Amino acid sequence: MDLNPRFRFDSFVVGASNRVAAEAARTVAEAPGAAYNPLLIYGRSGLGKTHLLQAIGFQVQERAADLRLEYLTFEAFVERYHASLAAGQLEPFRVSMLETGLLLLDDLQFVLEHPEAQAELLWLSEALLGAGRQMVVACDRAPAAIAGLDERLISRLAGGLVVDVTAPDLATRVAILERKVAERGAGISRPVLETVAELTATNVRDLVGAVNRLIAFQAVSETPLTSETARALLAGEMPGPAPGGAAGPDAAAPPAPAGVATAAAGGEPDEFAAFLSAVSTTVAETVDAWRGQVGAAVLRWQGEGYRTRPLEQLLLAEEIPDVAGALAAYGAAVEELRRLAAEVAAFDPAASGHACLRDPEHLEEARAFAERVRAGVEPPPAPARGLTLADYVRGTANDAAVRAVEAVVAAPGAAYDPLFLTGASGTGKTHLLHAAGNALLAAHPGLVVACLSTQVFVEELAQTLAAGRIEWWRSRYRHADALLLDDLQLLAGREQAEQELFALVDAFAAARKQLVLTADQPPGQLAALSARLKTRCEAGLVLELTAPDRPMRAELVRRLLAARDVAAVPDAVEYLAGRPADSARAVQGLVNRALARMDPATETLTAATARLAVEGRAPRPSQAQAISAPRAAGLDPLLSSREKVVWDWPDIAECLVEEWR
Amino acid sequence: MSLVNFTTREITCKIVYYGPGRSGKTTNLQYVYAHVPDDRRGRMVSLATQTDRTLFFDFLPLDLGTISGFTTKFQLYTVPGQVYYNATRKLVLQGADGIVFVADSQVRQLDENLESLRNLQANVLEQGVDIRGLPMVLQFNKQDLPPELILAPGELDQALNFRGLTAFPADALHGAGVFETLKGVAAEVLRRLSQGDGAVRRI
Numbered sequence: 001m002d003l004n005p006r007f008r009f010d011s012f013v014v015g016a017s018n019r020v021a022a023e024a025a026r027t028v029a030e031a032p033g034a035a036y037n038p039l040l041i042y043g044r045s046g047l048g049k050t051h052l053l054q055a056i057g058f059q060v061q062e063r064a065a066d067l068r069l070e071y072l073t074f075e076a077f078v079e080r081y082h083a084s085l086a087a088g089q090l091e092p093f094r095v096s097m098l099e100t101g102l103l104l105l106d107d108l109q110f111v112l113e114h115p116e117a118q119a120e121l122l123w124l125s126e127a128l129l130g131a132g133r134q135m136v137v138a139c140d141r142a143p144a145a146i147a148g149l150d151e152r153l154i155s156r157l158a159g160g161l162v163v164d165v166t167a168p169d170l171a172t173r174v175a176i177l178e179r180k181v182a183e184r185g186a187g188i189s190r191p192v193l194e195t196v197a198e199l200t201a202t203n204v205r206d207l208v209g210a211v212n213r214l215i216a217f218q219a220v221s222e223t224p225l226t227s228e229t230a231r232a233l234l235a236g237e238m239p240g241p242a243p244g245g246a247a248g249p250d251a252a253a254p255p256a257p258a259g260v261a262t263a264a265a266g267g268e269p270d271e272f273a274a275f276l277s278a279v280s281t282t283v284a285e286t287v288d289a290w291r292g293q294v295g296a297a298v299l300r301w302q303g304e305g306y307r308t309r310p311l312e313q314l315l316l317a318e319e320i321p322d323v324a325g326a327l328a329a330y331g332a333a334v335e336e337l338r339r340l341a342a343e344v345a346a347f348d349p350a351a352s353g354h355a356c357l358r359d360p361e362h363l364e365e366a367r368a369f370a371e372r373v374r375a376g377v378e379p380p381p382a383p384a385r386g387l388t389l390a391d392y393v394r395g396t397a398n399d400a401a402v403r404a405v406e407a408v409v410a411a412p413g414a415a416y417d418p419l420f421l422t423g424a425s426g427t428g429k430t431h432l433l434h435a436a437g438n439a440l441l442a443a444h445p446g447l448v449v450a451c452l453s454t455q456v457f458v459e460e461l462a463q464t465l466a467a468g469r470i471e472w473w474r475s476r477y478r479h480a481d482a483l484l485l486d487d488l489q490l491l492a493g494r495e496q497a498e499q500e501l502f503a504l505v506d507a508f509a510a511a512r513k514q515l516v517l518t519a520d521q522p523p524g525q526l527a528a529l530s531a532r533l534k535t536r537c538e539a540g541l542v543l544e545l546t547a548p549d550r551p552m553r554a555e556l557v558r559r560l561l562a563a564r565d566v567a568a569v570p571d572a573v574e575y576l577a578g579r580p581a582d583s584a585r586a587v588q589g590l591v592n593r594a595l596a597r598m599d600p601a602t603e604t605l606t607a608a609t610a611r612l613a614v615e616g617r618a619p620r621p622s623q624a625q626a627i628s629a630p631r632a633a634g635l636d637p638l639l640s641s642r643e644k645v646v647w648d649w650p651d652i653a654e655c656l657v658e659e660w661r
Numbered sequence: 662m663s664l665v666n667f668t669t670r671e672i673t674c675k676i677v678y679y680g681p682g683r684s685g686k687t688t689n690l691q692y693v694y695a696h697v698p699d700d701r702r703g704r705m706v707s708l709a710t711q712t713d714r715t716l717f718f719d720f721l722p723l724d725l726g727t728i729s730g731f732t733t734k735f736q737l738y739t740v741p742g743q744v745y746y747n748a749t750r751k752l753v754l755q756g757a758d759g760i761v762f763v764a765d766s767q768v769r770q771l772d773e774n775l776e777s778l779r780n781l782q783a784n785v786l787e788q789g790v791d792i793r794g795l796p797m798v799l800q801f802n803k804q805d806l807p808p809e810l811i812l813a814p815g816e817l818d819q820a821l822n823f824r825g826l827t828a829f830p831a832d833a834l835h836g837a838g839v840f841e842t843l844k845g846v847a848a849e850v851l852r853r854l855s856q857g858d859g860a861v862r863r864i
Binding site for chain 1: 672693696697698701725726728731733836839840843844847848851852
């Protein structure tokens with residue numbers, strides 16, 4: 001919007017009622033963005049707010065011609081915003097607004113009529129203020145007095161300086177009248193002006209109107225105005241200037257709408273102009289109004305976090321769509337989503353943020369999702385995909401356990417229920433458990449298999465209890481077809497979790513659903529389990545996984561080397577398999593150490609390399625070589641083995657003492 | 662061609678003045694023509710007999726300029742009123758966005774008015790359109806005649822306005838009510854756009 005050249009600081013009469021506002025405006029105009037940002041000026045209509053806003057604009061234009069400024073009434077802002085929405089050009093609109101160095105926003109009170117634009121204004125104000133751009137806002141009341149104004153917006157706008165302008169006092173009113181009379185070149189005496197100032201006290205516009213009437217009267221009167229005449233004229237006791245008289249431009253009739261001729265030739269009413277005006281009004285109200293409606297709805301629902309693609313599609317329509325129907329349908333869909341989200345939140349607050357609950361276009365999906373959550377069949381943790389039976393090395397140490405797992409996979413819930421796997425750490429319980437879960441899923445598609453560690457089980461339960469949705473949690477696990485729980489010894493000290501597990505075990509037993517449990521000790525020796533749970537566990541099949549024997553270790557070594565594409569001579573494998581290792585994890589440690597001394601990509605692992613890495617010496621010579629070769633004199637064989645020597649002493653003095661000994 | 666084309670940002674509105682012979686349809690258009698600035702009107706096409714009766718139809722294009730970003734054009738048509746030109750009436754009615762039914766207010770013309778209304782309904786129905794869905798206004802023309810010769814607007818309303826349409830008393834010869842009628846039908850047509858049935862029902 002263009003600035004009115006009459007509204008400059010020079011023509012603004014400063015008095016007690018507006019001094020602070022005028023000073024603040026001047027300060028802002030001298031250094032936009034540096035002080036009082038945003039500046040909010042409020043006061044009743046006709047007290048000079050618009051004048052100050054535009055005066056700032058003019059001064060800034062003069063001082064910094066390259067600074068882009070925008071003067072907008074709030075309604076013009078909304079109109080622009082709606083137009084950009086309707087044209088699908090919201091982003092260019094925002095970019096354009098963000099390029100503004102000084103935004104002068106008038107008549108903020110109309111925000112009440114366009115609540116949908118609040119969010120945009122909030123966004124814009126945050127962006128502009130964040131970028132150090134100056135905002136000056138005028139409003140007919142203090143922001144906090146605007147009922148329904150977003151508190152965040154109030155906070156932003158009040159974050160700079162809020163000043164008010166009040167009705168001018170008598171001296172100011174006289175000064176304003178003198179200024180206006182001087183501008184118009186009329187000769188009205190000061191006593192007359194004082195009389196007018198006393199009579200007219202409401203606002204500056206009333207004063208200007210009074211001056212116009214006086215000037216118009218004086219133009220057709222041959223006698224100079226007196227205070228009495230002025231008083232009578234303003235009281236309506238004297239007729240105003242005759243039609244066609246030399247009234248000033250301000251006293252002219254209100255202008256006709258732009259583009260419409262005011263009167264036809266010959267003084268007849270311009271019927272075509274009136275017709276055109278009526279059609280223009282109707283077109284504005286109807287033809288494109290639906291875009292505004294849709295745009296407002298898009299903004300509203302986006303602001304509430306819903307996807308608005310169906311509404312955005314409407315804006316692309318070439319024919320006018322069934323806007324009311326579409327908005328009603330969308331609104332109904334959102335309402336249902338809200339209801340579903342509330343239901344879901346009651347079970348699982350985190351699930352209520354699921355994307356499908358924000359997309360009215362996928363209502364069916366949302367319904368199904370809510371149904372799943374309601375029913376508690378949102379699956380608990382599944383087995384880790386990478387741990388399969390195919391990768392599991394079988395041997396005498398675990399053969400019985402693997403066979404039992406195979407039987408369980410073939411007929412879950414029918415044999416060995418519960419199956420309890422026990423064994424020291426690193427003997428392959430976890431791998432076998434997850435492998436069993438994956439095998440169950442592969443053999444019985446659609447089966448819900450819960451496979452998790454006791455640690456996760458306990459943590460989930462604690463969170464569920466804290467959220468007060470224990471029933472949903474129970475339902476979630478009871479809907480599983482198989483429960484595979486690792487490291488049961490971690491139940492120690494978790495009475496609530498132990499009780500819940502007992503209830504689950506009972507429920508699974510009653511429903512003939514499969515349970516597979518692991519622990520580092522047999523159930524009877526687990527202090528973590530209550531007697532009743534111990535008996536339930538022992539009622540199934542308890543199998544122990546022992547340390548891997550040599551063939552198992554050899555197979556483990558081969559697989560580990562193959563997994564890392566390492567070439568190895570058989571002796572090296574045999575050497576590593578022959579080393580003492582009580583678990584698969586220990587075998588893996590040996591292999592890692594052996595490979596640490598070579599480049600696996602280019603070298604072949606030999607027994608010598610492995611021994612050197614593991615023990616710190618070359619392999620023993622053959623028996624014949626051993627007999628013929630002289631023994632290294634004076635060296636205790638014990639000290640030649642890296643496995644037998646402690647190399648890393650915490651203190652150098654201790655190390656020296658040990659070596660001396 | 663659609664009434665509102667959002668791609669080309671054009672509004673094209675076809676208004677047909679319908680009614681019995683000599684009710685003043687052409688007079689309406691002539692008055693409009695005379696009161697539209699030269700740059701806003703096209704050539705008025707009028708095919709008349711030697712006795713100034715409309716032989717085929719009158720056509721007056723109006724260019725209202727750009728309104729709310731839309732290039733807005735009105736096309737005003739009249740139909741020949743005489744009974745034997747029904748084929749022409751059907752042809753002119755095709756694609757109409759709105760109808761002005763110009764009734765002759767004279768008492769003796771009441772039957773002709775009713776007959777013409779029935780004819781309008783039949784012609785519209787023949788093209789598969791229910792007249793109740795069409796934007797339409799009534800004009801009670803010749804209200805300037807002596808009161809003893811004419812029916813008052815209330816009486817005409819009673820006799821002709823079964824649907825409770827907006828009705829305008831008029832004196833087309835002198836212009837009274839002519840633009841009011843045009844405004845009325847334009848508003849009906851344009852407002853129907855916002856009622857959510859996708860597009861105005863056209864014939």
